[in-house]
Amino acid sequence: MPLFVLDEALLGSAFAVPNRLAFLRESLVGLDESLRKAGAGLVVRRGDVVREAVEVARAAGAAAIHISDDVSAYAQDRRRRLANACAAERIELCVHPGVTVVPPGDLVPAGGDHFRVFTPYWRRWRAEPLRPVARGVRRLVTVRGIARGRIPSLKDLTRGTTSPDLPAGGETAARRRLTAWMRLGVERYGELHDDLATDATSRLSPYLRFGCLSPRELLERVSGRAGAEPFVRQLCWRDFHHQVTAANPDMPRADYRPRRRRWRTDDDALAAWKEGRTGYPLVDAGMRQLAREGWMHNRARLVTASFLTRNLGIDWRAGARHFWDLLVDGEIANNSGNWQWVAGTGNDTRPNRVLNPIRQQRRFDPTGEYARRYVPELADGSGYPDPIV
Secondary structure (H helix, E strand, O other), rough: OOEEEHHHHHHOOOOOOHHHHHHHHHHHHHHHHHHHOOOOOOOEEEOOHHHHHHHHHOOOOOOEEEEOOOOOOOHHHHHHHHHHHHHHHOOOOEEOOOOOOOOOOOOOOOOOOOOOOHHHHHHHHHHHHHHHHHHHOOOOOOOOOOOOOOOOOOOHOOOOOOHHHOOOHHHHHHHHHHHHHHHHOOHHHHHHOOOOOOOOOOOHHHHHHHOOHHHHHHOOOOOOOOHHHHHHHHHHHHHHHHHHHHHOOOOOOOOOOOOOOOOOOOHHHHHHHHHHOOOHHHHHHHHHHHHHHOOOOOOHHHHHHHHHHOOOOOOOHHHHHHHHHHHHOOOHHHHHHHHHHHOOOOOOOOOOOOOOHHOOOOOOHOOOOHHEEEEEHOOOOOOOOOOOO
């Protein structure tokens, strides 16, 4: 019996981001439609995940509860609470991999609990035997006596506003996007993925984040294709950040490698950065793309993060919070891991790396097409601010 519990603790917290809630709701609607075709729709509850899951299992006479594992501090605590509750009810708890290609903790270096540097992790990851790709559900039987519940409207989930150009949620949209990208994009990914105007990245990250697409299946689909290796490396980076976060649940809050750096407090500069009004076209275009789409090109993410931490000297946590508030694909491991990498407090072996926004513009948006797409006042210069630093 497929069950989804809307976690009341998260809905009332900073995790309740309108963009992600809209994507989640659309994904749940699509999931319910697919499950109905297999014979039984999605059962929906709202409240404490542990209490609701155990109560539904008890009412259904279920012998086991199956979940996908996750790495955040909250997810780890939720898994422990669920394990205790299941033990008390004599219900088996089955925890499955699925969020990553290789489960966090499966690969460990000699004398350590996780890899701190990407390259040796990449070598081990590429050589690791992988679990088979599971087939989808073919047939379900409705459990009598269990109320299905309903998927709430977006207004019931949040009073906040969403970005105007969000991607469509759900597995159907994910597979449509994957099919198009496999046909047109994967072979030139290594050549074009940093070209901002071309927009040649897969844009599959929101679907991976919400489980609409399995990273294990995605790896199988692209492996062996000409030019796919750079994309496979990005899937490995995603796994890398998850295994770091699994071993260090404080990643969203605390420096992974403290550098004793003194951050500046500058509310005006931070506001200008958030609004895309810094006077640096590439930085401003990236921030406005984020506001409009709930998503940002990966090269622009690197440049905007570097500008905030290196050029403005503002704490990476302020930037990570803003990204978290808007990104449809925002997830704890990737958001904090990548921000710390750019800020020099994370897993970068070159902690003093700076991405000069003018040089990055010349390399990855030389004609200014990407910048003008999101900053229209660049066309005639009217109203565009002078550089703030």
